[in-house]
Amino acid sequence: MYRLDELTARFGGELCGDGATRIGRVAPLDVAGNGDIAFLANPKYVSQLSNCQASAVILGPAVRDLTDLPRIVTSDPYLYFARVAALLNPPARSVPGSHPSATVLGTVAPSACVGPGVFVGEGSRIGEDVIVGAGASIGPGCHVGAGTIIHPRAVVYHDCIIGERCIIHSGAVIGADGFGFARQKDGVWVKIPQTGRVVIGSDVEVGANTTIDRGALDDTVIENGVKLDNQIQIAHNVRIGEHTAIAGCVGIAGSTHIGRRCMIGGQAGIIGHLEICDDVVVSAGTLVSKSIRKPGVYTASLPVQGHAEWVRNFAHLRHLDALSERVRSLEQLAKTNDKAKP
Incomplete structure (x- = not known):
């Protein structure tokens, strides 16, 4: 106390x-x-x-x-x-060492704790005071920085880098293939090898069941201090700037770059190859379909309303084209009448 x-x-x-x-x-x-x-x-x-x-x-x-x-x-x-x-509420203290059931082919610092059933691939390096929970898998050639916690059954694919003092929650998948395919004329999809990595900075938190895809050629990069909620999809070659926070169920398509200190609300969607500048706030449920180059708050979603009211409003929206055409016709008629006046 x-x-x-x-x-x-x-x-x-x-x-x-x-x-x-x-x-x-x-x-x-x-x-x-x-x-x-x-x-x-x-x-x-x-x-x-x-x-x-x-x-x-x-x-x-x-x-x-x-x-x-x-x-x-x-x-x-x-x-x-x-x-x-x-x-x-300090974190529980761990006992250094590797559990007998762990398979460790890489190097583990003496102060690190590797739990039951963990796999550490060849050439991987586990830093000082790292905790790797039961059943987690760290592929070949990875580096996990000092003080990072990888919770049970998280998966880190080969050659990925995780900085210091990160938290990777259960079910997270770091470095799976990005969604890259070329299409033949007959409609058959040809897989494009994803040869980049995922590079995560220090003091990053990755929520449960969040997925961060490896880059197609260059790396997918999550910079220092980024906080990611549960069930987020980050596609290949995305870059997220320092201290940005992203809420649950957000989807970010490939090669989009998000600036520093941004906040992305839950269930927002961001299409690919966009640039979002520093200090942007995207409201929950917003679809971002073009680049954002000025800091501020951006919203593109409708507030909840009763079903009958929504149906009535949507019925009006369906007639907007006809209404617009009618207004143009009336404006043209008014201009013609003005010209005909003596």
Whole structure:
């Protein structure tokens, strides 16, 4: 457990109330109890503050006086909560060494932990303090940087590079063939060998069942600090800039380049060979069909509505061409009449 004054000494913030208050875990406002620290980052939950039973709370300056609980006041309560949560929930310590059932043909640092049933291919290098979970597979010629965690049954194909302090979740597939085919005149598809790699920087997180295809000729590149949610498809030769975050079920087609510090909402689709500049936000469900060269928020989706209303609105959309033609005809008629006036 930690005292509140220990937290402010470590992370900053203004302490209000008893600094000797001890907390052992983080919890939501509505269920927190003795020994818990809660946080208020979203104004929609401010009503829960009055009945909160937590030992302490993290909140912003605008609501600092809405409770008498011991509290830490900070300009960014959500970020502060993240740091406290990480402090209170350190990763489990692993035992260095390779499990007897693992097949290790490459080199493994003495401090690394290789779990049951793991395969490490010839020529691969596993760095210091790496953890490779049960049943994971790392193909020949790969390099996994220090402090990276590869969870059970993730797969890294041959010659891929993963930087330091990355997290690769279960079911992720790094370096499968990109979708590259040439078509004959008779319709038969001819496979194009995918000879590039996947190169992942440091401090990258790859969600469960996310797939990152290897490049066709050049590499697919995920730069430092990128955060990828679950079930994302990243095609061959895509490049994603530093500290970009992409939510679940996004599909990115081949050879698209995404800039730094972008945020891509869930179920967005990005077609191939596009350029998206730095600091772009793409709303959930948006189809990006052309390059984006100016920072900002971009949306191309309809809000939810009742079925009957949607049918009515769609019926109007079906008649837009006819309505446009009618307007043009009326404008032309008006011009003709103006000319005919004495």
